[in-house]
Amino acid sequence: MRRNSTHTHSHSRMYERALFALCLLTLVLFQSAASCELRPVLAQVPKRLPAGYVISEVTLKGCVAKPVAFTSSDPDFTVNTDGTIITVRGLEITTKRFSVLVQDENRSDWRVDIILSCKDELSQKSSSAAHKRTKRRWRPLPFSVVENDSPPFPKELEMIASDSSVNYTVYYQISGQGVTTDPVGLFILNKNNGMLSVTRAVDREQYPQFNFIARVYDVSGRETDAFLPITVNVEDKNDNAPEFIGGRFFTVEERCRAGTVIGQVNATDKDQAKTAHTLIKFTLHNATDMFSIDPFTGIITAKTNTLDREAQDKVYAEIEIRDMGGAPNGLFSRGTVVITLTDVNDNPPTFKEKLYKAKVQENQENVLVTRIQVEDKDLVNTPNWKALFEVTKGNESGNFRMETDPKTNEGLLYVIKGLDFEKTPLVKLEITARNEVPLVGPDTKWLSVPLELSVGDEDEGPEFNPGILYLKVKENVANGTVIGTYKALDPENKNSNGIKYYKMTDPGNWITVVENTGELKTANTIDRESPLVHKDMYNITIRAVDESKKTGKGMVIIQIEDVNDNMPVIPGTDLIMCSKDDTLSSVLVEAVDMDQRPYSTPFIFELGADQDGKWKLKDTTESSVVLEQAVAMPTGLYSVPLLVKDLQGFGKEQTVNVRVCTCEREENGVGICGARSASSSLGSLGILALVLSGLLLLLLSLLLIFICSTKRDKLYISDDTGTGGMLLKSNTEAPGEEVKDGALMMIPGAEVVDGSLQSGLMESKNVTSASGRYGQQFFQGGGVYNTTTQEFGTEKFYSSGRYDNNIYGNNTLQKLSNTSALDTWKTNGRYLDRKLAYFGDEEEGRYADDLLKTYGHEGMGSPAGSVGCCSILGEQESLDFLNTLGPKFKPLADVCYTTNRTGN
Template identity: 30%
Template sequence: MTPGASPADCAARYLSPARSPLAGSAARRGWGGRRGKGWPLPGAFSPPPPVLPPPPPPPAPRSAPLRLHAATCKTGFPEDVYSAVLSQDVHEGQPLLNVKFSSCDGKRRVQYESSEPADFKVDEDGVVYAVRSFPLSSERARFLVYAHDRETQEKWQVAVSLSLQPASPGAAAQGPQEIEEIVFPRPPARSDGRLQRQKRDWVIPPINLPENSRGPFPQELVRIRSDRDKNLSLRYSVTGPGADQPPTGIFIINPISGQLSVTKPLDREQIARFHLRAHAVDINGNQVENPIDIVINVIDMNDNRPEFLHQVWNGTVPEGSKPGTYVMTVTAIDADDPNTQNGMLRYRILSQAPSTPSPNMFTINNETGDIITVAAGLDREKVHQYTLIIQATDTEGSPTYGLSNTATAVITVTDVNDNPPEFTAMSFYGEVPENRVDVIVANLTVTDKDQPHTPSWNAVYRISGGDPTGRFAIQTDPNSNDGLVTVVKPIDFETNRMFVLTVAAENQVPLAKGIQHPPQSTATVSVTVIDVNENPYFVPNPKIIRQEEGLHAGTMLTTFTAQDPDRYMQQSIRYTKLSDPANWLRIDPVNGQITTIAVLDRESPHVKNNIYNATFLASDNGIPPMSGTGTLQIYLLDINDNAPQVLPQEAETCETPAPNAINITALDYDIDPNAGPFAFDLPLSPVNIKRNWTITRLNGDFAQLNLKIKFLEAGIYDVPIIITDSGNPPKSNSSVLRVKVCQCDSNGDCTDVDRIVGAGLGTGAIVAILLCIIILLILVLMFVVWMKRRDKERQAKQLLIDPEDDVRDNILKYDEEGGGEEDQDYDLSQLQQPDTVEPDATKPVGIRRLDERPIHAEPQYPVRSAAPHPGDIGDFINEGLKAADNDPTAPPYDSLLVFDYEGSGSTAGSLSSLNSSSSGGEQDYDYLNDWGPRFKKLADMYGGGDD
């Protein structure tokens, strides 16, 4: 190795085309071009890879290990000239050789360029490949490769030399080329003899491996070894994704020889790069070398067709568009490497339907997929839609090596306003009844060739003449596009009998530029007004008259008539009264004269603010008859027809003149000047009025009444007061003021004693109180009676059913003889067989048991009437007992048996008369001795022998 060379330089020199068999090793390591479409890579497919010349002296064996040693780093190309010997002419996409740029810090990012870009290009990994196919000649044998630093803009260059190798007959017979080795780097020795620390940034050139390789597998890639294998027995291994991590098993290594192989075809679209790490350990597992990184790049092959994002693309273009108008963009993607020709797509239009007016109405940008117009004549009314078949081809559109796919582009020609609306007729006719609004008079129809229900088709109507007062309007029907002429203001037949309107129609949007048609169409509309019977109307309405109140009945007030607007119909009008709250007026049905039928009174409750309202109806004799109403307002002038009255009508004062007096005023229903000021006075008779009282006028509306004497006995006094108003003539009235004279305290107020004495209950209140007391007493008495009756019923119920006397509810003891039975409390005679029942004919007397159900027919009980009263419980019990005694089938069937008595008179009969198959003497009663001491007496009685 040359002293002072960097490890990267050493690696580059070792792998350079001038010093190593690049073509063979590159084929095995996958250092092939990435942009060739359809071009088989060397080492995997034919044609055979280019053959490089042997390295210059001193020759290095091909199996010489790759040794990386620390040295001074130099940025740039490690070689001045890269050369390659080719065994054939240059083909498109053919990888030629690999140039390597060395970066000391490893941070530079360079971009490669060729001095002959039309023939050669360099990818980002430094692989030089052919852009097109051509025969190699001397003028193309040399060119330059540039490297540009993207940040510092520095530039380096290196020469590339290509030459043809003459065909050798024995080339095919040569043996297989040896596999390249990668040797673990060794740290260089220092001057003092010690080892120098190894750097961590050793870079092993990546291994390029084409995807979809056909094998055979496993395919050997490279051999990894360590210099220490001469003295130690080593074991090699690789780790990382593709080896011992998912996806596992793709790469394997021979642990003894270090041979790294691939076991299956690779797919760049799944994994484009593998990062492995190689290890070397001794047989004890101890690490011998530091791990090294191995990068395997999967070289792309053209194995994926372009795929459109959508199978059907939709676009629009306005009709009449000029050539060059943008329509839409179609896009396809290719899973292959987009940085190579495998992923570079080109678009073209295969077909257009329909082909009118030109078969090439559109074109497409072969790189971007933009579709634009190239011909004029787009007319939606003729062709509203075009269908294009678009093809996308990779390898930059190569028809030989490229893969392609198709999609459909549907282009809709949108409408523009190139056709104005046109009326179907020049004149339209309609009629309308007078005084009607919101009535459709005429229906205007137009035609428009533009697309329906678009602004270019929707018509807008307007009235351009014949309607100065604005009585008509035109609305557009959104469905039919017709114009509806309507009346918006009432029309009087007597004023206007016919209208001739001028109407115009145009679209919502202006016509497109360059259209030669006029922008609007015009027509006339003749509207005839039809005369109809109208309502009569009063003039004026309301009518106001002024009259004094108090007019006598029969007085003619005014004439209230109506007019008929139908002057040409010669109709008559009749009048009737519609509303007259006080029933004061009458109207003549022919001439409309209004007269009084009662006296008009301004003070009537039907008069509001001096105005009386009456409503009248005017009806004509048309068909159908029409009517109108009018209001007559009578403003009533006041006259002095109401006498004043004293207010208040009741008052109270003290027995002495001091300290208070009574203030009074007057009430007059008339208004000024027939009301106040008032005059107050006392009558001359009776004489005690003026003797006891005196009145003093305070002002025109108020006066004061006082005692004239020093003391007046407490009581109620009626004091007449004469009040006179200011009318012309004045009107007087004598009103009575009821005055209560009472004892007063020091403050001049009536004492509480007088109020209490004076207070009392009326007759109605007393009667109500007495009625309440009587009702309360009746309720108490009824409650007492109800309680006594309930106690009596409860006692009777206890007599009827007494739980203590119900023998059937008790547990009877049958181990006692004699009178020990608990049912001895019953009257046993009631439980005996009645005398009316005959003994059973089949059994002798005394044999039948009384506690079994008789076999006689059950008697029919008589229907008992309900008890006359729940209180007669005794009769009820006796009646039931009697019915039970006469019923032989009624329970209980048992009877009280007396066991200590035999013979006649016993209801049980004689015990000796019982039938038995043997006599008592024949029985053996010795077994009674076995029953125990409790049966000793019984055993002695029956088993005692002679005793």
């Protein structure tokens, strides 16, 4: 029992809970229903309602949920999302009842009754004061007008109305684009009933849309509602045909592959975009075998790979553009597209003849033989058209050259090396013509043509065979030795009869050619070491002359074989050995031999038999040896005998002068000797040479005074030196006559440039004497000149001989001795003797008309004064002594001249 009681109690509790929840839900729904005020909409409207007329507005007052959707039960009316009721079409009513289904955001449905009643204008006016309404927004749907519509005009479009017209007597006004602004007066409005009309046709391409506003006023001129924005769309008509835009000229290479894009044709349509009115289709009406066009992109492509510029260089393709996607009723335009084919080298040059013939005389060179004409279908004056010619067969010897005439494009065949009729009377050639650029196309190739060239015969001179003769000869062979024979043949009869041979070039005059036989004999010693020999070869040229005086030329190359005719020589025999810190020093001795191996290196170096044991040799190489001190030696000059022999043992003993000195510094690791005094280095013989040189310079100064001349001006010697010296003799010398004014000597043909006399160098001789450095003298026509580059003991004398080529001119001073420096003085003495004899001559034009007189005693009052050397050289600040020779010169000339005639 208890158990059943418990079960009954639990069921009772569950029932109470469910009843409570149901009551709560009923209460909520009741409160919600009670909160929503669903009143019917009562509206008085005109009897005639235009489409888009705003009736009233549906609202749910007091509802928690917001309305989201409205549905009208009458198809003549629609409800906007904001609850505004609008007529769908124009209609006339007396009364109208329908309902609007409202759905809120909770998906609850509510129904609102709409009751419309028609009230006449008088009743509206009487009741307008009693039923005032607040302003509402009026939003009619956009109106539309068809462009370019046909008359009659004006045409009614739509009616606009404000719901304030229910309560007021109103009138309407419009303003804005198409009304009060451009285009003015296009739209008009019936101010009483709100009917909007268009007055004329309109072009959509010019005005696609109009925007203006409408306002509503009561009879007092007060706006009874907010202004209404009105939009009028101009509906498009397909009244514009497509038009071409952009360029219509394209280029493409001939023989391009199929599918090559050539270009794109562009078009436009003024009608409304993204409609069938602007959907353009492209159609190609000709040249369809060559090109194709995409119907909707206008891209032109090549349809074949055989486009040929030579057949047609420009293609005029007619293209149609039609709108409506190409439909028959679409509007269209047609235009021409020009496609230019550019040239490629697909045509080789072709010859006009199958065989060319020409003729040329033998031995002719650099002559034009013939012209070869070709044709090329490619574009003229382009690399595809310009021809290049080549002799591809028959020019193995390089006899021919081909060029191209730039104006006619003809091939010009030249002979650049003479042809030989006896060898080839008929030359067969093959000429190939090409272009400057490669050919295009698999089936094209360069063409060739044969050419026969006849060689004309003519009498030719003898020809040497071979053209260059090589002979091997040992140097130093005896004169008169026959080294070979070089003969020439007559090309016509192939023999050497009547041909004579002459030598053309032989720089060393080593070879003699036998005139009748062509034998080559040695005339002088052949020396391989001569500077005329290059790489052991010596060249001579021979001329052969036949009986008709025609000549031929040949060359003989003598390859000279070496013999051992030169011994090793030490070129630098004066060596310097620098000692440092009491260490034994050494110096490198090098030798040279003009011969080649095996007659030269490696050399054998040995100390001479007279060596004193102070030296030793080490570190011998092929051409050098190191000379080293065997014992320590003081500084000084030492002579060391060295025997140098070549590989064959041919050589001689040579003396090397080694100067031992003390190192003061090092440069690049090599010791450098210090400075030394001139007296210690020259020795007694050097000092004597210096004294003699000073005396010689004194004499030369005197001679310069006597014979200097500038620009043919006369030379005078002044007599007013003012010296007090006197020349004493056993007899007395009278003052003597005045020497005539004038130049002492005129040098015929001599010109003076910058104070120096010009003359030719005639002769030079070397005189070897004691070693050392002194100076160099040059005796030249017109003066004596000194330099400072001559080694002491080696003097060069030059005599140009420009004194009328008489007893003084063209003289060669002879060397007297090779051992004594005093011989130099004697040589100069002879020169001075001849000079004095020349001035003492009584020949007409000389300045010795006043003969020299000798007196027994020269007194104190002599007008000549002293003739001492010092008086002559004392006045160097004045050159007035040149104005006259004066009496001062005469005693000196008399003494010297008399001594010369009586002495030595």
